[in-house]
Amino acid sequence: MTEKRINVMLVDDHEIVRYGLRVLIDKNKDLRVCCEAGNIQEAVKRLEEIEPNVILLDVKLPDGKGTEACREFKRIYPDVKVIMLTAYTDDSIISDSIMAGAEGYLLKNIDGNRILTAIRDVSEGKSILDEEVVGSIMHIVRNPLEHKVELKPQEKQILELISLGKTNREIGKTLFISERTVRNNVTRIFKKIDVSNRTEAAIYWSSRSQEVSENK
Incomplete structure (x- = not known):
């Protein structure tokens, strides 16, 4: 083949x-x-x-x-x-x-x-x-902590995996959920954090993680 x-x-x-x-x-x-x-x-x-x-x-x-x-x-x-x-x-x-x-x-x-x-x-x-x-x-990505976006534990996991470049299928296998469930979650997350694509989402999560680390 x-x-x-x-x-x-x-x-x-x-x-x-x-x-x-x-x-x-x-x-x-x-x-x-x-x-x-x-x-x-x-x-x-x-x-x-x-x-x-x-x-x-x-x-x-x-x-x-x-x-x-x-x-x-x-x-x-x-x-x-x-x-x-x-x-x-x-x-x-x-x-x-x-x-x-x-x-x-x-x-x-x-x-x-x-x-x-x-x-x-x-x-x-x-x-x-x-x-x-x-x-x-x-630095041009808005400060996510100021917007106080509340994310569920699974939504945080999905965002982290998106930031690592994982596809919906790979995320589903990692979290033991269906690809359709991942897709629905991604759509909801994008609306929550006001981004339009996976690259913006990855930058958002990196910014949020950095802020959390600096404030510990």
Whole structure:
């Protein structure tokens, strides 16, 4: 039986960057670069023709912002997973990327193996943030203790597992509950803490855990 490959689309205006990523990715039997684009317009056209599993997307492109592209990609193909791959740690860009629905935000100076791991993880429904990015954005996340959001023990467990990048299925197995129960809990938790995706939830939990630790 042939192992199903993860199809990756590269969107970056620097050909040398795309070349390096393509060589890195195509060395792996479970990964394949299915298409490339140097700008948003070209990427939209390719996305309409080919439905990749994961898009590695530069934050700054000749014809617009990567965050705007991310929203457009999600509109065209809601199932696609997007990883912002950039040299920038600007707070507003990171925040905009998360709000645009990106599943990951990685810096271009990270180890190649971490990029490969991130591609595999987001394709499975996990969210990925570079450690340096988490540290940069933490202060712009509202203080959860000030909002006094009351979470049940199981909700805290689920949030912690989300912050570890676990999928709903993995959370269900860990807590011995059905995937449907996890999904319903995640929806309720997101409403409680006022976030719209798993990346925001992970940052929220990291911020809350840090505050609790500092106040002990």
